Amino acid sequence: MNSIYTYFADIFHGLKSLLIGMSVTGRYFFSPGQIVTQQYPENRKTLKMFDRFKGDLIMPHDANNQHRCTGCGICETNCPNGSIEVISDRIELPDGKKKRIIDKHIYHLGMCTFCSLCVKTCPSDALAWDQTFEHAVFDRSKLTKILNKPGSSIIKDIE
Amino acid sequence: MKEIINLPVHSIEEEEYHINMGPQHPSTHGVLRLVVTLQGETVKKVQPHCGYIHRGIEKMCEKDTYQQIIHLTDRMDYLSAHINNHAVCLLVEGALEVEVPERVKYIRTIIDELNRIASHQLWWCSFGMDLGGLTCFFYGLRDREHILDIFEESFGSRLLHSYYTPGGLMQDIHPNFQKRTKDFIKYFRKKIKDYDKLLSGNVIFENRSQGIGVMSKEDAINYGVSGPSGRASGWSCDIRKKYPYGVYDKAEFNEILRTDGDTYGRYMVRMDEMRESMKIIEQLIDNIPEGDYTAKMKPIIKLPAGEYYQRVESARGELGIYCISDGNKTPVRMKFRTPSFVNLGVLDKLSRDMKIADLVAIGASLDLVIPDIDR
Missing domain, CATH: 3.30.70.3270 (Alpha-Beta Plaits)
Known part of the structure; x- marks a missing residue:
């Protein structure tokens, strides 16, 4: 009886942890305002490096x-x-x-x-x-x- | 024809065979070659072969002046470049008995901790990716970018800074430095919760890391495994606590110790260390005293003849520098005790009788940086 209980408890624990992880990725998926990538070759004219940058x-x-x-x-x-x-x-x-x-x-x-x-x-x-x-x-x-x-x-x- | 048929057939389960993991394997994080002896899928022996990125940094140090050595130490453990620079600076300052300004000590400590967070972030990315979670890689690098921006604005480069000089700093910190650092701490306190949700509690991750590669405290001490990997086995070995340098004695922080010693333990130690580093930065960032950014040093530094040893706590463990000087402007011998090289030694012990997929997890949890191994 105990082993059956742990078997199902493990499955639910696993599903729960996966859903928590999916909630993080899903939140970013549905909020495109948090995109951090730059369109590099296109933004060449506006791209400015810091003053101290050693180029x-x-x-x-x-x-x-x-x-x-x-x-x-x-x-x-x-x-x-x-x-x-x-x-x-x-x-x-x-x-x-x-x-x-x-x-x-x-x-x-x-x-x-x-x-x-x-x-x-x-x-x-x-x-x-x-x-x-x-x-x-x-x-x-x-x-x-x-x-x-x-x-x-x-x-x-x-x- | 008959003979061939009568040849004894060996089962692949019984016979041992060797495979080369690396030097071009993504999960070795560089050009490390592991000759793995396998029986079926079980690892029987791991023989690391180093030297694919050996550049002779110790030998090159013998012709360089002490100011020039700094930029070579960047290239050993490139993820904690500032901390390596700090070790050389402390060695020279200790030998010359120079007292650096208090401002320099504060700035160095803050930057070291920022560097430690950045290093652990990249470790978190690659650890997640090695275990099959590609999302971690993007999220970790996204947050690391904020620290790199702070570095780029103040020091002009993102990875190899050479910002410390014997006696002080190259230039003063940027006026935006404090504000940006405080913004980052605020930002990262939120994001580190995502890290926990995404990986720490994940059932696949837990099954692949708990009880894998268990290192006892005796093993950690015998093999000299320092840093977060050693502290996960319960060995208290934090140089910042034992032999404080910079202003670590003025900041309040805990040495993270765990007793489980498995891959999961090493993971949790590093996650907690990021929080402790943020705590140190928060205490120091508002209290940077005014003053010079460098002590007065002669343009040509000559150490008095003798032997010197200096150690610091790098992001991977204890970095020790042993230097012999004969009174000239270049050292006679420089020896670096790099943490990754020593931590690599325990890989064979940890991965015996584990599966080959566990070898990847154990290697990732030791946080090896290959240029640090080969120098």
């Missing part, structure tokens, strides 16, 4: 095509993966002093682990993060970027 390393240039990079190479030494190469030149100023300017600031996006050490340790705040996130390319060589724009120069008051 792509950039060197901000002002309206006169001037940047803040002195070519000191601290970002290159601090980078754990060797994804930054700074190629700098020494030029002679009119007053006879020698000054270092950057020739190329090369950034390998494919090797970057987005640890943000370069941005944090840069003494002249020359580097920043961009909020782009669509990084897929068809050729690996396109992931190597030169951050200083052609013909750019350094802002004067930066040492």
